[in-house]
Amino acid sequence: MTDSELVRECLVGKMESYRELMDRYRDHAMAIAVNILANREDAEDACQEAFLKAYRSLGRFDANRSYKNWFYALLSNHCLDLIRKRTRFKGFLGRFRYEDPAAVVAPPASSASFEELDFRYLRPLTPKERTALFLWSQEGYSTAEIATILGCSPNTAGVHLHRARVKLRTLLKETKNVRP
Amino acid sequence: MSDHKSHVEEYGDDLATLDEARSATISRERLGDVKDFWPGFTASMGEKRSTNDVRIGARLARQWALGAAGLLVVIGVSVLVPKLFRHGGPPAPPEKAAVNFRIDSVKIDEEPAQALIFQTQDQGSTFVWVEKQL
Numbered sequence: 237m238t239d240s241e242l243v244r245e246c247l248v249g250k251m252e253s254y255r256e257l258m259d260r261y262r263d264h265a266m267a268i269a270v271n272i273l274a275n276r277e278d279a280e281d282a283c284q285e286a287f288l289k290a291y292r293s294l295g296r297f298d299a300n301r302s303y304k305n306w307f308y309a310l311l312s313n314h315c316l317d318l319i320r321k322r323t324r325f326k327g328f329l330g331r332f333r334y335e336d337p338a339a340v341v342a343p344p345a346s347s348a349s350f351e352e353l354d355f356r357y358l359r360p361l362t363p364k365e366r367t368a369l370f371l372w373s374q375e376g377y378s379t380a381e382i383a384t385i386l387g388c389s390p391n392t393a394g395v396h397l398h399r400a401r402v403k404l405r406t407l408l409k410e411t412k413n414v415r416p
Numbered sequence: 417m418s419d420h421k422s423h424v425e426e427y428g429d430d431l432a433t434l435d436e437a438r439s440a441t442i443s444r445e446r447l448g449d450v451k452d453f454w455p456g457f458t459a460s461m462g463e464k465r466s467t468n469d470v471r472i473g474a475r476l477a478r479q480w481a482l483g484a485a486g487l488l489v490v491i492g493v494s495v496l497v498p499k500l501f502r503h504g505g506p507p508a509p510p511e512k513a514a515v516n517f518r519i520d521s522v523k524i525d526e527e528p529a530q531a532l533i534f535q536t537q538d539q540g541s542t543f544v545w546v547e548k549q550l
Contacts, residue, residue, distance in 0.1 A: 263444045270442050284456045357440035373437035404432035
């Protein structure tokens with residue numbers, strides 16, 4: 237059964253069809269969210285919210301388009317929105333000398349089981365650069381497809397990808413230089 | 417893609433290769449077991465169903481939050497006003513500058529937004545943080 241057929245079934249109230257869609261894209265969703273947010277727990281929360289958001293928005297899905305790309309766009313937008321909110325909030329609190337520790341949204345500490353994920357090359361990149369790099373390297377997307385996901389022009393997507401690759405190369409060179 | 421290819425020709429060795437990018441990013445395989453989001457999804461749907469309407473639920477939550485904020489303001493004002501307008505008796509000690517505010521509704525881009533109120537421990541500052549609903 238195709239994604240579009242499953243969506244049609246969801247729209248007539250067949251919840252099991254949405255479970256099928258979730259199972260199909262669960263791994264994809266986590267991979268893209270982990271790469272954008274560079275934190276596994278945040279990525280799980282983002283995916284959970286995005287699946288709910290997607291379900292509520294199914295009525296707006298165009299069956300002629302790819303469900304995967306539609307969902308990727310929704311999820312990456314959600315992740316970028318989370319980062320923007322957190323950055324604004326931290327910036328707002330940073331203006332004041334006194335910071336109530338309880339009011340500061342601290343990133344959740346990674347549990348030991350997640351330590352194997354290595355984010356050292358991702359964190360220096362901007363969220364959009366991480367998204368572009370992930371879609372290009374892991375999903376084989378072209379700049380035009382990346383642009384669809386990021387909601388920008390292909391040229392802008394190309395710039396994000398280019399910058400990501402330049403930064404990554406610099407980081408890799410630095411890593412080689414510090415090796416004994 | 418052609419633009420990207422021209423960048424590659426121009427920058428050559430300064431760009432990470434596809435293999436380097438693959439090893440720097442997290443693949444689905446490297447994630448291992450991924451959490452099943454279905455139980456959380458059905459739980460959220462169940463919560464929403466109990467209110468019959470998602471929007472009504474969200475609106476009620478906002479109304480409760482705003483109501484609580486309003487109640488705090490009312491309590492604050494009811495303590496402050498008698499002190500300011502008390503006739504007779506000893507003169508009230510000079511008060512610190514007080515700023516009263518009231519939040520009836522909060523919107524960003526014409527969409528209902530969420531308001532969070534923070535107060536420092538010395539109660540010298542109050543921050544009102546307003547953010548878009550996700």
